[in-house]
Amino acid sequence: MNARPKRRGRQSLRFRFFSAVAFAAAVFIGVMLVLNVLFFHSFYLLQKKNSLVHAYNSINEQYNGDISILQDNLKQMENNNNIRISILNNYGTYIYDTIFAHDRSTAFLDSMMQNPFGEMLYVYDSRELERKGYTFSTLNDADGSTAYVALIGILRTGDTILLRVPTAALRENQSVNFIFLMISGLLALLACLIAGFFIGGHFTRPVIQMTEVANSVARLDFSKKYTGTDPDELGELGQSINQMSEYLESAIRDMQQMNEQLHKEIEEKQRIDDMRKEFIINVSHDLKTPIALIQGYAEGLRVGINESEEDKNYYCDIIIDEAKRMNHLVRQLLDLSRLELGNTVPNKTDFDAYELAEAVAGKTQVMWQEKHLHVDLSGVGAQVLHADYDMMERALLNYMTNAIDHTPEGGQIHISTSEDTRHIVMSVRNQGCQLAQEEMDKIWDKFYKLDKSRTRVSGGGSGIGLSIVRAILTAHAGGCGVRNTEDGVEFYLSLPKETE
Template sequence: MIARAKRRCFHSLRFRFFASVALAAAVFVIVMIVLNLLFFHSYYLLQKKNRLTYVYNRINEQYNGDISILDEKIKQLENRDNIRISIVNDYGEYIYDTIFARDRSFGWYNALTQNPFGKTLYVYDSNELEQKGYTFSTLNDPDGSTAYLALLGRLDTGDMLLLRIPTAALRENQSLNFVFLMISGLISLSACLLAGYFIGKRYTRPVIEMTEVANSVAKLDFSKKYTGSHNDELGELGRSINQMSDYLETAISDMQEMNRQLQIEIDEKQRIDDMRREFIINVSHDLKTPIALIQGYAEGLRVGINESEEDKNYYCDIIIDEAHRMNHLVRQLLDLSKIELGNIVPEKTDIEAYELAEAVVSKTQVMWQEKQLNIDMSGIGPQLLHGDYDLLERALLNYMTNAIDHTPEYGHISIFTTEDSCHLLLCVRNQGSRLNPEEMDKIWDKFYKLDKSRTRVSGGGSGIGLSIVRAIMTAHHGGCGVRNVEDGVEFYLSLPKNTETV
């Protein structure tokens, strides 16, 4: 882990920027030192030679053999440039010398007059002297104490001019310059390193921030945004990354929503396919029994199993009953399909709730009287239901027959109305066993049947009755439902209020 962190540090943009600045500063300092070591001496000599040449030309232009004319000028040159000047005539006699002009002692005079140039010059180029009028060389004082860079030139008057500058200053300047360059180089290098660190930190911070944003986007985390305020290319890049993050977030959200919708459609298609297969199975199962009975009794009649007229009539009655049962199932399926497809449009009118309930109770009188049930309609109010009378009667009839089937003998069934701000509810409550909560949504599906002990569907147990109820109420833009109550179950029809009639 530590080694990986070190590798990441060494490969980071900040470290490479800092290293580049450090390397450039180090190269600059090294080049300066090398140039100083290699070329400072030659450069210094070149500048001094150019100065000696300039002084030679000035003296040659102004000197006419009378040294008094140049006395002040020569002193200025000597003091300003530290140049020692000597002029010798053709006979080897000194006309002027810097040291002799200051110290006219006999020793100096004797030394100068007895030793003009010849033994003091180490070497000089006589050909250059003849061609250019001057040449350069090196020499020492008569006592050998000081070395000089010298210019030996012939003046237009025929006299010889010797200009010399001490070279000790050159060696001293070169040493001091080298030490100064070393110190200034180290200081400059340190300053460059420090500046490189802070500059690199300043310019790499937005890059690091943008890298974090890009990594978050790669992980589909769009919460991080670039927050820099730079107005340069880095700022534009950061804002572009933010825009890209927003676009990707929107695109991915849209794609996820499309995938969700597609999954819903796939699930719905699968549900419809399952319902279709289940529908075929259920219809086949519900038709198989009556068809088998009809076929069996018809074959018995044909072969004459029973000779008596009473048995023949019994067989015919069974065949007729089973045919009616099949016809009832097929008609229920056709009616359900018509309602669901919108082929049956409710013809809405204002209906008294009590009148509708009374008609249903009357039609089922034989059934509830057979079980000696108590029917209570005292809870029905004066409300008017706005809907199709026949369809609502059929829906309420399904509820009533289910209630009769599942109410124990001597039990109680109540029909009543209630309302809220937007809907009128017509309810049928019966004593008996409750429904499991997970079954309350499934009982409205076609052919859904509970266990035999609590089959809550109408139409001879076909499992279509409650599906027809739901289709009827959907056509009325209403609803239907069921809830468990203290001593049984309550089914209800919900209709929107007719504000015009109210």
């Protein structure tokens, strides 16, 4: 017998699903952090450069040498995009500057005139400036306290424009953004773990239930069913398992019924074989004695062992009696076989039940008078029987001879009839010993004999008489039986009510 596989934890699939979700979330958050560290600075600079280019194009389109028409737009750009704007003419004189626009003191103006770009140090690509009209540069204050991403361009009026954004905000934004990503990543990971736990339970619950159903089927317990109703592959799989369970249950039930039927057939075959063996033994036993007697007396006649005519006649009478005995037994067997095989069809006629009982009592009169028995026919009514008269007479004779054999001397035998809505019952009741309960079914088998001291036997001791009675009643679609009474036994036969 194969060992059962070790059962894994019921939550193993759920745990793997939960782990996969957690791993995917961790990888996603880790990639986000790495991308932020490696590429946020470049992405931020690119965005700022695009913002500077957009501001340059807008100013270049609108500026015609008169700065007053751009005052409001320039202030809006400065406030919205944190861009510092400076415009100089060909002589290096400020036409507009973000600081100059807010501080118009004489000292400041003098300093700006002396050094147009103040204390800033910068480098740029002059060739790109000539080709595109603008170029980018990185500016620093002379003391290095402030750094800028700057766009230096030539406007269509020939004036020079300097657009710059401080990079201090970049470092601050990158630091804040990294911290925010760390916090939001941890919160997102926690949310993913919680969601993964519940979602994993939702998706693995049908699998766990199907596993329980499959394990029950493996134990031949088909009571559990998958109850999920999800219209997906898991739902279809669950319904398939239910169908498989039903098919297996039906197949096993059919196999069990077939096994039970086969077992009954085997038992019936064994019973028939036992009956056949018993039949052969009983026939051999019943024929052995008369054959031996016939053989012995015939040999005696041949060798002339008898000395007188009287002895010779005695030997012949014994041979004739034993031959009659054998002939009677053989005829009983042939009659029983014809009845059981259905070769003898009853010739049904209507006749009076009392006439049948009177005829049987008359044929057995010598036997019951010899034992000083009293036969009572007062219980027989005027019912009309629709049956084969000869067969019914033979059946009733069997009952009567058995009753005579087993009724004590001076006892009584009662023949009576009764009826219900469907049957007419004719019974023979006699005084004497009762039958044991386990023997009431066996006495109808061929050659079954009971202890003669306490039960009756059939057909002159051959054990065939009651078998013939049962076969006769079966041919008539009727029945027969026996029951104990207060002072003896009652055999009965029933016939269905029929008329031609």
